[in-house]
Amino acid sequence: MWFTLSYIAWAISAALALWMLYDWFKTDTAYSEDQLTSSREGEIEAVSEKHKV
Amino acid sequence: MSQAAQATGQVPAAGQRISLLRVLGPAHVWALGVGIVLVGEFTGWNFSADKGGALAALITCWFVGILYTSVAMIDSEVTSTVAAAGGQYAQAKHIVGPLMAFNVALYLVFAYTMLEVSDSILVGDLMVTVAATDGLTRHAFVVLTIVVLAWLNYRGVLMTLNVNFIITALAYLSIIILFFSVQPWSQGVVLKLNELVTPQNALPYGWIGVIAAFQFAIWYYLGIEGTTQAAEEVRSPSRSLPYGTMAGMITLLIAAALTWYVCASLLPWEYLGFTFFPLFDAARVTGSPTLEFILFWGTVLSAVASANGCINDAARAWFSLGRDRYLPTWFAAVHPTYRTPYRAILFLLPIALAFAFIADLNQAITFSILSGVLQYTFMSINIVMFRNKWPLGSIRRGYTHPFHPIPAICLFLLCAITFFAIFLGFGSQLIAMVIFYVVVSIWFHFYRYRFVRRGDQFTMPWPKPKGY
Numbered sequence: 145m146w147f148t149l150s151y152i153a154w155a156i157s158a159a160l161a162l163w164m165l166y167d168w169f170k171t172d173t174a175y176s177e178d179q180l181t182s183s184r185e186g187e188i189e190a191v192s193e194k195h196k197v
Numbered sequence: 198m199s200q201a202a203q204a205t206g207q208v209p210a211a212g213q214r215i216s217l218l219r220v221l222g223p224a225h226v227w228a229l230g231v232g233i234v235l236v237g238e239f240t241g242w243n244f245s246a247d248k249g250g251a252l253a254a255l256i257t258c259w260f261v262g263i264l265y266t267s268v269a270m271i272d273s274e275v276t277s278t279v280a281a282a283g284g285q286y287a288q289a290k291h292i293v294g295p296l297m298a299f300n301v302a303l304y305l306v307f308a309y310t311m312l313e314v315s316d317s318i319l320v321g322d323l324m325v326t327v328a329a330t331d332g333l334t335r336h337a338f339v340v341l342t343i344v345v346l347a348w349l350n351y352r353g354v355l356m357t358l359n360v361n362f363i364i365t366a367l368a369y370l371s372i373i374i375l376f377f378s379v380q381p382w383s384q385g386v387v388l389k390l391n392e393l394v395t396p397q398n399a400l401p402y403g404w405i406g407v408i409a410a411f412q413f414a415i416w417y418y419l420g421i422e423g424t425t426q427a428a429e430e431v432r433s434p435s436r437s438l439p440y441g442t443m444a445g446m447i448t449l450l451i452a453a454a455l456t457w458y459v460c461a462s463l464l465p466w467e468y469l470g471f472t473f474f475p476l477f478d479a480a481r482v483t484g485s486p487t488l489e490f491i492l493f494w495g496t497v498l499s500a501v502a503s504a505n506g507c508i509n510d511a512a513r514a515w516f517s518l519g520r521d522r523y524l525p526t527w528f529a530a531v532h533p534t535y536r537t538p539y540r541a542i543l544f545l546l547p548i549a550l551a552f553a554f555i556a557d558l559n560q561a562i563t564f565s566i567l568s569g570v571l572q573y574t575f576m577s578i579n580i581v582m583f584r585n586k587w588p589l590g591s592i593r594r595g596y597t598h599p600f601h602p603i604p605a606i607c608l609f610l611l612c613a614i615t616f617f618a619i620f621l622g623f624g625s626q627l628i629a630m631v632i633f634y635v636v637v638s639i640w641f642h643f644y645r646y647r648f649v650r651r652g653d654q655f656t657m658p659w660p661k662p663k664g665y
Contacts, residue, residue: 146328150337157337157344161546164351168543171532175215180530182214185281185429185520186656 209533218536220355221431226424226441228362231448232502233420235368238456239476239496241416247470249406251461252399256407257414258453264611265418269446270598271580273439276425277595280434283517284425291657292583299523299641304572305514311565313507314552316500317342339553346505347546353535354430361505364498371495376455388462411618415566417453426510435595515541521654563623567630570615577609586662
């Protein structure tokens with residue numbers, strides 16, 4: 145039984161890894177690099193925190 | 198992007214900015230911090246008994262508890278003010294400077310990736326132990342743990358930390374059930390503390406054994422500082438981060454005390470310092486199949502929760518390095534649907550798998566501890582600089598930690614003791630790791646920093662620091 149479980153574990157791992165690779169490829173081809181890397185640190189702070197105490 | 202779109206994770210239209218999602222609350226912060234750490238009660242801390250005996254494991258539990266309480270307080274103050282993914286990396290960047298920040302980010306990535314590797318090895322070993330089947334290896338279970346958790350992290354932070362909250366709570370509950378099942382109120386019925394820990398064997402190697410025990414006592418609380426990596430994804434950083442971190446630290450102090458008491462009362466110190474599964478073995482000693490079953494799953498769930506939180510944190514640190522151009526900006530991509538740093542998660546996945554195959558548990562644990570202690574040492578210096586440059590009243594803080602600078606001094610001294618303890622046990626690894634950080638620092642200073650947009654990296658809308 146344990147060997148069967150280990151084969152199932154390999155199969156699930158391979159399926160999920162392939163899905164992530166597929167989604168990665170799909171995402172990178174559907175969006176521009178500029179948009180995917182457009183996140184900026186401190187966006188919320190720039191709006192909400194004035195730091196006048 | 199509109200706030201409504203951000204909150205629901207809608208797919209952004211062309212040209213809209215893609216950011217991490219602010220969807221987490223204090224319970225998620227607790228789940229992240231305690232989830233990473235709790236595995237340390239199920240394995241790791243007990244090797245301190247091997248270094249100095251059962252009493253040394255208790256003494257270091259208290260002192261390392263002071264170290265981490267200082268870490269939690271200092272972290273809560275700084276991160277409630279510098280609320281950005283990358284946690285201590287973003288703190289170091291704003292308070293100390295880019296070179297320190299680069300090093301801190303590497304400490305974070307190393308500490309969490311090696312801890313993730315250790316956790317997955319633990320799950321694999323536990324499965325093989327329970328299976329007791331000739332020829333069965335741990336590899337399939339190790340790979341399954343890492344890949345499933347990477348997939349979960351890839352799909353979104355809210356589900357990742359909801360899962361972590363549930364499995365961490367279940368693992369914690371298993372410790373509580375074990376504690377009350379062994380009738381802790383009446384020594385001698387099940388627990389035999391006075392027989393197992395006697396004046397003759399309490400400190401078998403004397404006080405130097407207590408010092409040496411610091412190295413593994415770190416495992417009682419290693420990783421609670423990971424709460425700060427969620428800073429950019431919590432709805433209210435100034436409230437959620439201090440609340441979740443301090444609640445997590447209180448939870449862990451209780452768990453550590455209960456764990457030591459039960460294990461030291463059921464297992465001789467020689468065995469306690471040798472086994473990889475102290476709580477599971479303590480449950481076995483009681484002779485109750487129910488307790489054995491509960492603690493087996495408690496151990497598995499704690500390791501899974503820890504690996505899950507580690508993937509989350511290592512990816513955010515790596516992502517932050519890319520966003521500031523400390524590494525190629527390619528790593529700074531956010532998934533347009535799931536709003537996760539998906540390239541950082543995918544990049545670190547094969548690295549974790551490789552280490553899980555080539556490293557053994559002790560090596561992985563030691564590299565994780567070393568990187569962690571380097572980071573804590575930085576934090577003690579960081580808070581002093583933070584208070585000097587931006588004194589109380591100059592900027593808004595979500596939390597102000599009391600008794601400054603006593604926690605910083607305690608933290609620095611306890612880190613120095615821990616470094617000495619690591620040097621006693623793993624001196625060559627300590628030296629190798631320090632050399633590694635020196636080499637990458639030289640690479641960063643003389644080569645990589647030319648690609649950094651120097652003005653863009655400082656994002657906090659703070660006044661100029663005092664004296665500048």
